[in-house]
Amino acid sequence: MLGLFALVPALALYSLFSWSDGxxxxxxxxxxxxxxxVAPAPPPDPLVNEVLTFRRMPTVLSRExxxxxxxxxxxxxxxxxxxxxxxxxxxxGVPVGSQNGALPVIPASNxxxxxxxxxxxxxxxxxxxxxxxxxxDSPVDGVVDGDLVLFGGGDPLLTSNWYPTSNLERRPVFNQxxxxxxxxxxxxxxxxxxxGSVLGDGSRYDDEFFAxxxxxxxxxxxxxxxxxxxxxxxxxxxxxxRANDPNSGAAREFTRLLxxxxxxxxxxxxxxxxxxxxxxxxxxxxxxxxxxxxxVQEMLANSDNNTAELMVKEIGFAAxxxxxxxxxAGLDAMxxxxxxxxxxxSALRLSxxxxxxxxxxxxxxxLIAVLQxxxxxxxxxxxxxxxxxxxxxxxxxxxxxxxxxxxGKTGTLNNPPFNEDPPAVKALAGYVPVDGGGAVEYALVxxxxxxxxxxxxxxxxxxxxxxxxxxxxxxxxxxxxxI
Numbered sequence: 001m002l003g004l005f006a007l008v009p010a011l012a013l014y015s016l017f018s019w020s021d022g023x024x025x026x027x028x029x030x031x032x033x034x035x036x037x038v039a040p041a042p043p044p045d046p047l048v049n050e051v052l053t054f055r056r057m058p059t060v061l062s063r064e065x066x067x068x069x070x071x072x073x074x075x076x077x078x079x080x081x082x083x084x085x086x087x088x089x090x091x092x093g094v095p096v097g098s099q100n101g102a103l104p105v106i107p108a109s110n111x112x113x114x115x116x117x118x119x120x121x122x123x124x125x126x127x128x129x130x131x132x133x134x135x136x137d138s139p140v141d142g143v144v145d146g147d148l149v150l151f152g153g154g155d156p157l158l159t160s161n162w163y164p165t166s167n168l169e170r171r172p173v174f175n176q177x178x179x180x181x182x183x184x185x186x187x188x189x190x191x192x193x194x195x196g197s198v199l200g201d202g203s204r205y206d207d208e209f210f211a212x213x214x215x216x217x218x219x220x221x222x223x224x225x226x227x228x229x230x231x232x233x234x235x236x237x238x239x240x241x242r243a244n245d246p247n248s249g250a251a252r253e254f255t256r257l258l259x260x261x262x263x264x265x266x267x268x269x270x271x272x273x274x275x276x277x278x279x280x281x282x283x284x285x286x287x288x289x290x291x292x293x294x295x296v297q298e299m300l301a302n303s304d305n306n307t308a309e310l311m312v313k314e315i316g317f318a319a320x321x322x323x324x325x326x327x328x329a330g331l332d333a334m335x336x337x338x339x340x341x342x343x344x345x346s347a348l349r350l351s352x353x354x355x356x357x358x359x360x361x362x363x364x365x366x367l368i369a370v371l372q373x374x375x376x377x378x379x380x381x382x383x384x385x386x387x388x389x390x391x392x393x394x395x396x397x398x399x400x401x402x403x404x405x406x407x408g409k410t411g412t413l414n415n416p417p418f419n420e421d422p423p424a425v426k427a428l429a430g431y432v433p434v435d436g437g438g439a440v441e442y443a444l445v446x447x448x449x450x451x452x453x454x455x456x457x458x459x460x461x462x463x464x465x466x467x468x469x470x471x472x473x474x475x476x477x478x479x480x481x482x483i
Contacts, residue, residue: 058436059436062437062472063091065474066091066473070096071096077463086445087099087443088364088365089467090440091438093372104349104362105362105447106358106423109355109427110411111352111355113300114366118315118334120378122319126291132151135149135281136280137282142192143195147199148284152201158179159178160179171391175295177287179254179257185286191284192263197251198251199272201247206313209226211353211356212357213352226309229246235253303410315330338370358413364443375439384409393410396461402465402468411445424448425446426446429442435478
């Protein structure tokens with residue numbers, strides 16, 4: 001009962017605070033409320049059940065005491081959003097307000113939030129990708145008579161040891177699966193000679209190496225080529241360009257690693273389409289990725305386009321019982337999952353996983369609904385970059401009060417010529433944890449001819465951050481907690 005009694009003086013103090021704070025504010029003009037700003041009626045509170053425990057009471061009371069002030073503070077910012085953009089804000093699932101929340105907009109990399117959320121639902125947090133090495137016959141006295149097949153399991157983070165420090169990518173891969181370790185396991189299995197070739201097999205998925213709808217200069221640079229077998233984002237040590245076929249590229253890289261370990265490979269590496277480890281093949285070695293939660297973290301923090309595209313195909317593979325490892329099967333499963341969650345999908349158009357497609361359409365209300373399904377402690381929340389510290393937000397809001405607190409997924413598309421559609425995109429969505437429990441959920445997707453220019457989007461982002469930093473204006477859950 002001590003925690004309950006401790007709330008009484010806290011609430012009394014807050015009442016005094018509210019009275020005096022209100023006296024100061026009465027001299028200030030009340031900002032007009034534009035008709036386009038929507039403050040929807042609160043839905044059923046996801047944090048309220050028949051038993052309000054002491055542990056949850058401070059969070060609920062703090063939210064109720066602070067949310068009306070937050071709604072009023074939000075009005076000017078919501079009204080400033082242009083007619084082609086959208087924003088939605090809530091606190092612990094309780095709506096604060098939105099502008100054009102149901103407007104379909106191009107989301108850019110905020111699409112990855114949806115991919116991550118659905119993948120965790122369909123595949124499961126503990127899901128792992130498995131890459132296998134097999135041959136038609138068992139090795140005899142260390143000799144593989146014929147080809148050695150590297151069967152891709154869709155792992156987007158299959159990586160040689162040299163790649164993370166190669167400076168070939170803006171953000172080094174992490175939470176990777178070691179292709180070197182897989183080569184070590186082949187050696188440990190006693191293999192010394194391969195009379196045939198190393199074949200790279202990515203037949204778990206289809207052979208669509210690039211998603212349609214991407215702008216000029218994207219394919220092969222920002223993403224792709226990718227397949228169920230891909231190593232080092234289709235790079236091979238010593239080759240200047242990415243492999244045209246990620247399967248053959250992985251076969252060349254694995255042949256190199258085997259040779260480094262003294263294993264003789266007679267034939268030239270190539271791609272092959274044997275099937276998903278057909279019956280009769282003898283598995284020699286395999287390696288599993290880290291759990292899906294770690295793969296999601298890499299995808300969100302680095303905004304890894306290849307990881308997102310391959311994750312969509314794995315969603316499709318799982319949803320169809322292994323019948324279709326395709327982009328479209330994955331997108332269909334994503335749309336179906338969102339519908340099951342009660343998300344309005346009538347205005348949505350899903351074209352890829354990375355968000356590079358100009359054909360994607362998403363709403364801020366849909367993004368908020370997905371964020372509300374998870375929280376800051378979930379794999380989605382934990383995977384988001386941290387303002388001023390990590391990932392794509394490492395140099396954003398560095399000197400802001402939200403540095404080290406705001407979690408957000410960025411999104412950018414530059415689509416010249418600036419005076420023609422489709423528009424450029426700058427997006428930011430995620431959470432701001434509240435001291436003592438709970439969080440603000442926010443989604444801001446800006447579309448406009450030149451909105452990706454810093455002079456245009458940074459003032460809007462700064463205003464959003466300033467607004468988010470005002471919550472809570474009164475006691476936090478920590479203030480109301482048991483003493």
